Amino acid sequence: MELDVVLLSRIQFALTIMFHYLFPPLTIGLGLLIVIFEATYYKTGNEVWKRAGEFWIKLFAVSFAVGVASGIVMEFQFGTNWATYSRFVGDVFGSVLAAEGIFAFFLESGFLAVLVFGRKRVSKGFFLFSAVMVSLGSIFSSVWIIIANSWQQTPAGSHVVQMMRDGTPWFQDGQPVMRAEIVEFWGVVFNPSTVNRLTHVWTGCMVLGGFFVLSICSYYILRGRHLDVAKPCFKVALVFALVGSLLAAATGDSNARMVSKLQPAKLAAMEGHFVTGEGPTGIHVFGIPSFTSDEIYLPIEIPGLLSILVYREFPPETAVIGLDAIPEGDRPPWQLPFIAFHTMVGLGTLFILFTVLGVFFWWRGTLFKQRWLLMIYVVMVLGGFIANEAGWVAAEVGRQPWVVHPTVVKDPATGFAALNEKGEVHYEKIPRPTPDGSDGGMMVVGLRTADAHSKSVHADQVLASIVMFSLIYILLFFVWIFVLNTKIQHGPATPESGDETTVAGFLSAAARKTESMTRPGQASDSAAAPGQHIVEQDVHPHAPTDGIDYVPDRPTNPKDRNE
Amino acid sequence: MDFNLLWFILLAVLLTGYAVLDGFDLGVGMMHIFIKGDHNKRIAMNSIGPLWDGNEVWLVTFGGAMFAAFPEAYATIFSGFYVPFMMLLFALIFRAVSLEFRSKREGRAWRGFWDFGFFFASFLATFLFGVAVGNSMIGIPLDSAYEFTGNLSDLLNPYSLTVGLLAVSLFAMHGTIYLYLKTEGELQQAVKGWMWHTFGTFLAIYLLVTIWTLVKVPQATQNFRDFPWAWIVVVLNILAIANIPRSIHANRPGFAFISSSCSIAAFVFLFCIALFPNLAASSVDPATNSLTIYNAASSQKTLGIMALIALIGMPCVLTYTTIVYWTFRGKVQLGEHSY
Numbered sequence: 038m039e040l041d042v043v044l045l046s047r048i049q050f051a052l053t054i055m056f057h058y059l060f061p062p063l064t065i066g067l068g069l070l071i072v073i074f075e076a077t078y079y080k081t082g083n084e085v086w087k088r089a090g091e092f093w094i095k096l097f098a099v100s101f102a103v104g105v106a107s108g109i110v111m112e113f114q115f116g117t118n119w120a121t122y123s124r125f126v127g128d129v130f131g132s133v134l135a136a137e138g139i140f141a142f143f144l145e146s147g148f149l150a151v152l153v154f155g156r157k158r159v160s161k162g163f164f165l166f167s168a169v170m171v172s173l174g175s176i177f178s179s180v181w182i183i184i185a186n187s188w189q190q191t192p193a194g195s196h197v198v199q200m201m202r203d204g205t206p207w208f209q210d211g212q213p214v215m216r217a218e219i220v221e222f223w224g225v226v227f228n229p230s231t232v233n234r235l236t237h238v239w240t241g242c243m244v245l246g247g248f249f250v251l252s253i254c255s256y257y258i259l260r261g262r263h264l265d266v267a268k269p270c271f272k273v274a275l276v277f278a279l280v281g282s283l284l285a286a287a288t289g290d291s292n293a294r295m296v297s298k299l300q301p302a303k304l305a306a307m308e309g310h311f312v313t314g315e316g317p318t319g320i321h322v323f324g325i326p327s328f329t330s331d332e333i334y335l336p337i338e339i340p341g342l343l344s345i346l347v348y349r350e351f352p353p354e355t356a357v358i359g360l361d362a363i364p365e366g367d368r369p370p371w372q373l374p375f376i377a378f379h380t381m382v383g384l385g386t387l388f389i390l391f392t393v394l395g396v397f398f399w400w401r402g403t404l405f406k407q408r409w410l411l412m413i414y415v416v417m418v419l420g421g422f423i424a425n426e427a428g429w430v431a432a433e434v435g436r437q438p439w440v441v442h443p444t445v446v447k448d449p450a451t452g453f454a455a456l457n458e459k460g461e462v463h464y465e466k467i468p469r470p471t472p473d474g475s476d477g478g479m480m481v482v483g484l485r486t487a488d489a490h491s492k493s494v495h496a497d498q499v500l501a502s503i504v505m506f507s508l509i510y511i512l513l514f515f516v517w518i519f520v521l522n523t524k525i526q527h528g529p530a531t532p533e534s535g536d537e538t539t540v541a542g543f544l545s546a547a548a549r550k551t552e553s554m555t556r557p558g559q560a561s562d563s564a565a566a567p568g569q570h571i572v573e574q575d576v577h578p579h580a581p582t583d584g585i586d587y588v589p590d591r592p593t594n595p596k597d598r599n600e
Numbered sequence: 601m602d603f604n605l606l607w608f609i610l611l612a613v614l615l616t617g618y619a620v621l622d623g624f625d626l627g628v629g630m631m632h633i634f635i636k637g638d639h640n641k642r643i644a645m646n647s648i649g650p651l652w653d654g655n656e657v658w659l660v661t662f663g664g665a666m667f668a669a670f671p672e673a674y675a676t677i678f679s680g681f682y683v684p685f686m687m688l689l690f691a692l693i694f695r696a697v698s699l700e701f702r703s704k705r706e707g708r709a710w711r712g713f714w715d716f717g718f719f720f721a722s723f724l725a726t727f728l729f730g731v732a733v734g735n736s737m738i739g740i741p742l743d744s745a746y747e748f749t750g751n752l753s754d755l756l757n758p759y760s761l762t763v764g765l766l767a768v769s770l771f772a773m774h775g776t777i778y779l780y781l782k783t784e785g786e787l788q789q790a791v792k793g794w795m796w797h798t799f800g801t802f803l804a805i806y807l808l809v810t811i812w813t814l815v816k817v818p819q820a821t822q823n824f825r826d827f828p829w830a831w832i833v834v835v836l837n838i839l840a841i842a843n844i845p846r847s848i849h850a851n852r853p854g855f856a857f858i859s860s861s862c863s864i865a866a867f868v869f870l871f872c873i874a875l876f877p878n879l880a881a882s883s884v885d886p887a888t889n890s891l892t893i894y895n896a897a898s899s900q901k902t903l904g905i906m907a908l909i910a911l912i913g914m915p916c917v918l919t920y921t922t923i924v925y926w927t928f929r930g931k932v933q934l935g936e937h938s939y
Contacts, residue, residue, distance in 0.1 A: 106692070109660060116678025128671060128902045132905065135664035139910065139914070151650075153650070155928070159927060218899040491679035502686040
């Protein structure tokens with residue numbers, strides 16, 4: 038079998054983006070929580086919040102590093118594997134991506150350094166400012182990348198024109214070379230799906246960040262460890278996750294309505310809705326898709342519900358557009374979007390259920406006695422990861438076969454897709470230029486995934502890079518889990534350690550620092566050697582356990598600092 | 601000056617920022633293998649600890665800016681250099697991971713593995729940058745649709761490989777001088793010796809590449825006939841290089857670092873002069889198949905919008921960079937949060 042370079046490039050993109058996307062929603066959500074913890078510390082001066090902040094910043098930093106490492110791949114991959122796509126969209130998409138670099142990446146990476154390494158080097162206020170800047174940077178990043186992606190789903194503010202070469206229209210093998218260009222920048226930024234999709238992505242970040250903190254805190258509470266930090270963090274995260282889960286449902290609903298108008302094929306695929314038919318359309322609450330035919334096994338259907346949700350009409354009457362109303366070559370594969378969408382919605386329901394339950398038991402005053410609920414929270418973070426990934430699978434597979442989706446012609450009266458004489462959805466078209474100026478017919482303003490790949494790249498090269506990425510990502514994933522686990526087992530600093538302001542604490546820290554310097558091999562490596570802490574705690578019961586952190590910026594005796 | 605030229609200059613600025621800043625941390629990565637003792641190795645890693653991530657953003661933004669301003673060139677170069685770019689990505693990921701995870705655990709095998717990974721990834725990334733520059737100088741085979749038609753062996757030609765070594769020696773020297781600034785005591789004394797070694801190696805390869813370029817790459821010197829003022833930069837570059845041993849000898853490492861930074865900036869500038877107005881020169885039918893800052897560009901409107909974004913964004917970027925470098929000034933201290 039001949040290897041298909043388009044398929045391989047798609048597999049590689051899916052692999053790299055899905056690995057990468059484990060991290061951004063986690064760091065965005067966790068970043069916001071860190072801002073809350075640090076701001077509370079700044080306002081109250083309560084050391085518990087400082088220790089909480091320090092602990093979560095450690096986990097944040099490790100996850101952020103993997104996110105950055107895997108994110109560089111994304112920036113280059115448009116050019117390496119999707120050169121034709123890059124030529125087509127560069128004017129619009131490239132600009133948005135460059136804006137992300139300038140406005141978000143520098144902000145994040147700069148202030149992250151202060152957050153991770155600089156607590157002793159900057160003032161308390163500037164440290165909080167840095168936490169806010171890191172969070173803001175990661176949010177800016179999400180803004181620009183969602184704008185870029187949304188523009189591909191629902192292009193606006195741009196037009197598709199023929200490229201010029203040496204002052205004349207460019208034809209390659211008789212075909213016009215077309216590309217998208219910006220007409221109105223704010224039209225690109227606020228294309229019809231940006232706001233809906235961005236808000237929904239943010240709620241996904243809140244859910245994941247919230248459940249991540251809930252998971253680790255629940256683990257501590259179940260084990261009876263670090264309760265002074267775990268309990269307050271748990272409560273903040275519970276509220277955060279609850280708000281996120283509820284907003285996810287609200288923004289999810291408005292997203293689905295937006296999709297029903299702008300990308301009816303995607304909605305039909307996600308719902309497994311094959312035949313438009315007459316009368317109201319139901320929703321599959323559950324079903325197992327067949328991969329060989331347009332069938333759903335064991336379906337549980339609520340009649341009329343899709344029509345109610347899409348058209349906001351009761352009683353439901355109008356049929357929702359099914360896959361049969363999409364021209365045959367333009368239908369997405371429906372099985373993956375169906376599974377992914379239902380997984381996401383199912384998990385979203387569980388998020389609401391369990392956060393509401395948590396708040397209920399909190400109100401009853403028995404929250405931390407519900408061990409079964411805490412056990413559920415421990416594993417629920419996996420649901421947060423899966424739901425975020427699943428949402429993107431539904432969105433990205435559901436827009437196939439297009440990489441840049443053409444604009445659906447709407448019925449101005451209803452705002453929904455207009456059907457042509459064949460009863461099918463159709464797209465905006467422009468005249469196709471020809472070299473001799475004759476009538477070239479009309480062409481759809483979009484780009485198919487199958488046409489978007491790099492013509493100079495061969496299948497075996499992509500296969501090799503897939504193998505390379507798979508190996509390094511497996512390694513990366515396990516190392517990430519391993520380091521995360523080490524840090525979680527180590528836990529936040531203990532209360533006695535918060536005493537660096539006193540002279541005694543400072544001196545004993547400096548003494549220990551000097552002492553540890555004289556022991557090669559284990560010099561001040563507290564993070565890596567949790568056992569060492571316990572030993573040292575026994576030796577110096579009143580010394581700050583993480584006192585090695587509290588060294589003066591300028592060493593008093595430089596000789597002490599070298600082995 | 602039109603927007604196309606402005607964006608060519610802005611890309612050169614981003615590339616300079618990247619080469620000067622990530623240059624020293626890649627150099628530290630390469631020299632790291634020679635450092636003895638776990639504590640000293642950690643000192644070296646932490647000298648770039650808070651900075652390397654921000655430095656790499658210059659590369660990411662360079663990529664994004666090229667995508668936005670010259671999408672045809674971005675598409676052609678990135679897909680044409682597919683295998684080298686995949687190796688580069690491998691190196692950059694592996695480097696980040698080695699740095700992040702090396703000190704998270706005790707154990708000879710664990711740390712030894714990541715130490716080697718850190719060295720090798722830093723070396724590979726630097727070498728590949730040099731090879732890419734060398735290929736850009738001599739041109740790559742492009743067809744009439746600006747698609748790359750060569751294969752990997754075309755890219756691995758002797759000239760480009762030698763430029764790769766030039767990049768390695770340049771960044772190794774730059775990183776060594778940086779290490780000297782950030783260390784104290786015995787480690788600093790060891791680093792002092794390495795400054796001379798790396799400088800000597802760099803000087804030898806620099807002379808070789810200069811002569812090779814003058815003799816064998818005529819298109820690289822064409823622009824110097826058209827823009828004679830560019831010779832000033834050649835002279836300034838030589839002065840900057842000459843000032844490196846002078847400053848080391850006078851025990852003024854700060855000046856040596858500024859000189860090596862200026863020298864890197866001059867190299868990027870000369871590279872851009874040699875290329876201009878091409879972004880990717882074609883070795884096949886250069887007059888029609890080369891990608892220039894005009895035929896590879898986005899629309900004038902987009903270049904204008906992007907110029908505005910750069911005007912707003914770049915001062916912010918310089919502010920953050922300054923704040924971070926100022927915060928982490930002085931000699932390296934190991935603490936609880938260190939690598």
